[in-house]
Amino acid sequence: MAKETTGEEETSPAVAADTATMVSLDIPSALSQDEWDDLVASIRQGSEYTLEDCQLELLEAARYDDIDVVKAILLVYPELIFFRDASHQNTALHMAAANGHTHIAQLLLHVYGNLATSTSNINVPNDSGNTPLHWAAMNGHTKVVNLLLQAPSASTTTTPTQPIVDVLQKNAFGRSALTEGFTSQNSDTVEALLAHESASEERLMQTSSNANNGKYNAEGTNATESSSVTHDFIFRVPSSESLNSAKTVIKVRELAMARTEDDTILCNSSGEDNTMNPEHDTTGLGVWAASLVTASWMAQQQRLEPQLFASKVVLELGAGCGVPGLVLAAAASHTAGTPLGDEEPYPAQIEGTLANGQMLTRPSKIYLTDFNGTTIDNMQYNLELNSFSKQRSDADWIESRHMNWQDPTTWPDERIDCLIGSDLIYQREMVPLLAQTIRGLLTKPN
Known part of the structure; x- marks a missing residue:
């Protein structure tokens, strides 16, 4: 059910209070100051956009590179950074990564970095097991791939040496972001993925039974x-x-x-x-x-x-x-x-x-x-x-x-x-x- 909202609605405790700081990246806007103020007001007052509208609009704006709509929605509802659509469990970051929208991805990662629960969501898989990194690598979007690989850890949940993303994490089809990168035939994308700490040679060379993933050995039987x-x-x-x-x-x-x-x-x-x-x-x-x-x-x-x-x-x-x-x-x-x-x-x-x-x-x-x-x-x-x-x-x-x-x-x-x-x-x-x-x-x- 759509829920009407007002500017007085309480913000989730997990969300940082200074939402304006979250979306304050120096990214070019297509709107004048008056147009921007009107857009934010319409979202904040719920006069044109319900919360449900904002959920869907955020994903669409991330998909079609509408940076102003993304910024405005996250300014009012920063918690929607975690929203996943009901049909495929995609996030706004999935949409930006798949389409190579660097500014959108940069903004979303900036907001993630200001939220205490960020690290569990940056690399969240959709219903097919694809993470934003999978989609960025698949389409050879090197700039977005680098943004995802370089995303800083949140000090509240990880150590500085623990990476947020894993280039060897497999989707439901047994394909990792590194595999998708090779398929893209973009050498810059492949180079970035191979250079990441999660692509260590030791991990690449693991051939344990857990790595078989349904493959068959020389005799045609499942390798256990x-x-x-x-x-x-x-x-x-x-x-x-x-x-x-x-x-x-x-x-x-x-x-x-x-x-x-x-x-x-x-x-x-x-x-x-x-x-x-x-x-x-x-x-x-x-x-x-x-x-x-x-x-x-x-x-x-x-x-x-x-x-x-x-x-x-x-x-x-x-x-x-x-x-x-x-x-x-x-x-x-x-x-x-x-x-x-x-x-x-x-x-x-x-x-x-x-x-x-x-x-x-x-x-x-x-x-x-x-x-x-x-x-x-x-x-x-x-x-x-x-x-x-x-x-x-x-x-x-x-x-x-x-x-x-x-x-x-x-x-x-x-x-x-x-x-x-x-x-x-x-x-x-x-x-x-x-x-x-x-x-x-x-x-x-x-």
Whole structure:
């Protein structure tokens, strides 16, 4: 029921008294002073706007970037900052974030920051589990994403080191704001999300049973232990004058990196540094964020500049799960006119061709290399998962390979034309060896 209000109605105790200060940001107004005064008076007196009207108007104004209406309503009813619509449980911040209205989002966050209960509401999910950050990231609104990521904690409810938002918080479809950011294809948005403290490498690499979220392991049964997670990764290439919009899709399995409860990613239970002992280094069993960024670039290069890798020998150092190399192979396989079988294989495919009808070319060879035996086995599994099997003569141009940087006899015989890699070293001491390996691979005799 709509409720008529008057200026004498009491303000909620949770709401700060100085509401004028809350909405006093220096944001341009489209109204004259008289028009502004009339708008505030009509809301305060209830002559034109009931409380229910104000609830709906606030969301609509946030959606359509009407900063004056948002300011006026919050000046009179600051508690409406917490209002959620009945149909989808969206807040005004959801609306502003989805549409990239930076000034609206800035104002709403300013009001949140002045209310004692702010931190539990900034990242509130709607009925689909989407937070304002999800929607801002999904649409590539980097300025709003940065505002949400930088929102200060309220001292009454959190410590200064506790973030308000979580870029890895999943919606009802199992997608995080970081995932949505990658889908947006806005590199600035992705960079902002990856730089946030809630996107730490330790959290990104968790492969416990709680992280499976309904995914299935290699045997096709639900993974109840911290054994494996299989992902579908979609890499979209923006359309241009010469290309149709395209997407490359691959499947990738990652495995748990810690072997015991006392192990960590970089150190085993005996205190040994795993990254300095490649036999024990299991970092390649996980999909690292940097490899996704690299893979996105590989997909784009193969589509927009196919000659870069045409007829080249490409080697990925420290390939781990093999994401960048797999994406390059998947993007090149169909467009090179070399089908992988009688039926269209899923998911190693790319949609769209050059405007002139010519098919793209592919590398002559792709090596996915690493050292740890389990990592190599998982890498080969991922090749076969994407229709690149050792038993197929038409897929012999991509190969998983054991390679020791310190032992050139384990290196491919031919000279390498292109080297790719991401997150290859964690210790300063490894830099000379990496440099030596790069020089050796790119300058092999003959």
